[in-house]
Amino acid sequence: MKTTMSFADEISNVMYATGTRGLNSCIQCATCSATCPAADYMDHTPRRLIAMINAGLKDEVLASNTFWTCASCYSCSARCPKEIKPSELMYALKRYSIWHRRYRSRLVGPAFSRRFVRTIMRTGKSYEPGYAPAFIFEGGPVGMVREMRFAMRLMARRRIALVPSRVKRVANFRRMLSRIMPLEGVA
Amino acid sequence: MKRYAYYPGCSAETVSASYHVSTLETGARLGIEFQEIEDWNCCGATPYTNIDELLAHGLCARNLAIAEKAGLDVVAPCNACFKNLHHANAELKADKDLAEHINFALEADGLHYGGAVNVHHLIHVFVKDVGLDAIKKQVKQPLKGLKVAAYYGCQLVRPDRGDGFDPEAPSYFEDLLKTIGADAVDFPYRLHCCGASLMIANRRAALAMVRDLLRAAVQAKADVIATACPLCQLNLECYQQDVNREFGTKYKIPVLYFTQLMGLAMGIEPRKLGIGTEVVSPQPVLDCVARRPAPAAAAAPAKPAAAPAAVPQTVKAGQP
Numbered sequence: 269m270k271t272t273m274s275f276a277d278e279i280s281n282v283m284y285a286t287g288t289r290g291l292n293s294c295i296q297c298a299t300c301s302a303t304c305p306a307a308d309y310m311d312h313t314p315r316r317l318i319a320m321i322n323a324g325l326k327d328e329v330l331a332s333n334t335f336w337t338c339a340s341c342y343s344c345s346a347r348c349p350k351e352i353k354p355s356e357l358m359y360a361l362k363r364y365s366i367w368h369r370r371y372r373s374r375l376v377g378p379a380f381s382r383r384f385v386r387t388i389m390r391t392g393k394s395y396e397p398g399y400a401p402a403f404i405f406e407g408g409p410v411g412m413v414r415e416m417r418f419a420m421r422l423m424a425r426r427r428i429a430l431v432p433s434r435v436k437r438v439a440n441f442r443r444m445l446s447r448i449m450p451l452e453g454v455a
Numbered sequence: 456m457k458r459y460a461y462y463p464g465c466s467a468e469t470v471s472a473s474y475h476v477s478t479l480e481t482g483a484r485l486g487i488e489f490q491e492i493e494d495w496n497c498c499g500a501t502p503y504t505n506i507d508e509l510l511a512h513g514l515c516a517r518n519l520a521i522a523e524k525a526g527l528d529v530v531a532p533c534n535a536c537f538k539n540l541h542h543a544n545a546e547l548k549a550d551k552d553l554a555e556h557i558n559f560a561l562e563a564d565g566l567h568y569g570g571a572v573n574v575h576h577l578i579h580v581f582v583k584d585v586g587l588d589a590i591k592k593q594v595k596q597p598l599k600g601l602k603v604a605a606y607y608g609c610q611l612v613r614p615d616r617g618d619g620f621d622p623e624a625p626s627y628f629e630d631l632l633k634t635i636g637a638d639a640v641d642f643p644y645r646l647h648c649c650g651a652s653l654m655i656a657n658r659r660a661a662l663a664m665v666r667d668l669l670r671a672a673v674q675a676k677a678d679v680i681a682t683a684c685p686l687c688q689l690n691l692e693c694y695q696q697d698v699n700r701e702f703g704t705k706y707k708i709p710v711l712y713f714t715q716l717m718g719l720a721m722g723i724e725p726r727k728l729g730i731g732t733e734v735v736s737p738q739p740v741l742d743c744v745a746r747r748p749a750p751a752a753a754a755a756p757a758k759p760a761a762a763p764a765a766v767p768q769t770v771k772a773g774q775p
Contacts, residue, residue, distance in 0.1 A: 339650055341648035376656050393496060422693060
């Protein structure tokens with residue numbers, strides 16, 4: 269009897285509560301890749317990524333930027349003839365790679381996600397300037413100037429808050445989230 | 456008067472304040488009261504689902520529980536907030552164990568969610584609950600001759616929610632624009648993605664997606680792009696200069712919220728609709744409104760473009 273889970277099984281499990289069919293029902297029709305607006309910027313197209321998962325190429329899958337390049341537009345999920353919901357697969361791979369600390373260190377996506385979640389844990393509301401450290405250094409000095417200019421553009425139109433806003437019952441709010449999952453170490 | 460529990464979302468306080476005020480203004484004209492969800496919190500956007508799905512559901516559930524206490528259905532003006540709240544709501548209604556777990560957490564804030572709430576997107580409330588006929592009655596200055604690209608975005612239509620709104624070939628946005636007298640151009644990219652938070656995670660990919668959208672709108676000869684989502688608006692408008700720099704293009708097309716266009720057609724003063732905070736000037740839209748004869752003069756047979764040419768521009772356009 270098989271005692272260890274295959275990588276495809278693991279990922280299917282991380283896709284809990286998504287009402288999807290297992291990845292092994294994929295027929296490799298590439299509707300997902302064809303409809304994906306970000307496929308050009310991925311190491312592997314969504315179709316190929318599914319094939320790689322089913323082939324057990326765990327290291328190669330986790331080293332790819334594919335799932336961090338998904339914009340969650342749900343085009344693939346709407347059109348997959350086997351109802352696999354590839355957009356949920358991308359979310360599942362993001363979670364898996366964060367939990368296992370297996371994402372590529374140079375990617376902005378994981379750092380941004382973790383910073384975002386930490387902010388919400390603290391205040392209950394989003395505050396854009398707080399996320400800047402996750403990506404502002406990415407483009408070097410040129411990128412930093414560019415980001416500053418962008419922020420000033422919005423600030424001049426009073427479209428960036430100078431002070432973060434927060435929920436009123438913030439202590440209750442934090443206790444509520446810690447009852448779902450203590451986040452130490454994950455975010 | 457119809458009442459809804461209104462979920463503004465974090466961007467309503469800052470980057471999309473104009474969407475927020477124009478929603479309240481147009482809603483009031485249509486006899487809708489948007490009662491803000493008391494002490495609402497962030498819907499989790501996408502990053503929460505990147506870290507943990509239960510947490511993401513928990514965040515949404517708190518907002519749903521507060522709305523349930525007020526006995527009202529939830530309306531969200533943002534595509535992503537709508538997607539998250541709607542998705543969490545469906546999951547909580549379908550899965551008792553999940554609801555039990557989340558309710559244990561909600562107790563920490565003295566709340567409980569029983570699953571009695573429905574979640575709607577703002578534009579769906581306008582086209583379905585209010586109805587195009589009722590909207591038409593409030594139109595004082597039809598936006599005649601204004602060519603508008605109706606941009607739905609992604610999460611407004613996808614995933615399919617089985618609520619009667621077609622995810623592949625919707626037409627309600629165009630219908631709404633026609634109702635306020637505008638000309639809805641044929642815009643093939645209307646369901647394409649604006650890049651959303653990819654603007655941070657993979658800037659070049661997102662800029663290319665925005666470029667494609669802008670190109671399609673310009674090719675369709677649109678004067679303005681109408682959106683129903685703060686993130687779409689931010690990416691399409693505020694990053695236009697970045698697109699131009701990256702790809703050597705020269706796009707300069709205004710991007711307004713559909714509520715702002717509705718408000719202008721209803722004769723509401725532009726300033727009250729948050730107009731004046733754009734990065735790309737919406738002047739072509741305001742000029743179109745200014746060219747329209749005043750409601751009283753509209754009865755008289757057309758006297759084309761005589762005096763209105765001298766109408767003081769921008770924010771003053773709606774004043775006597």
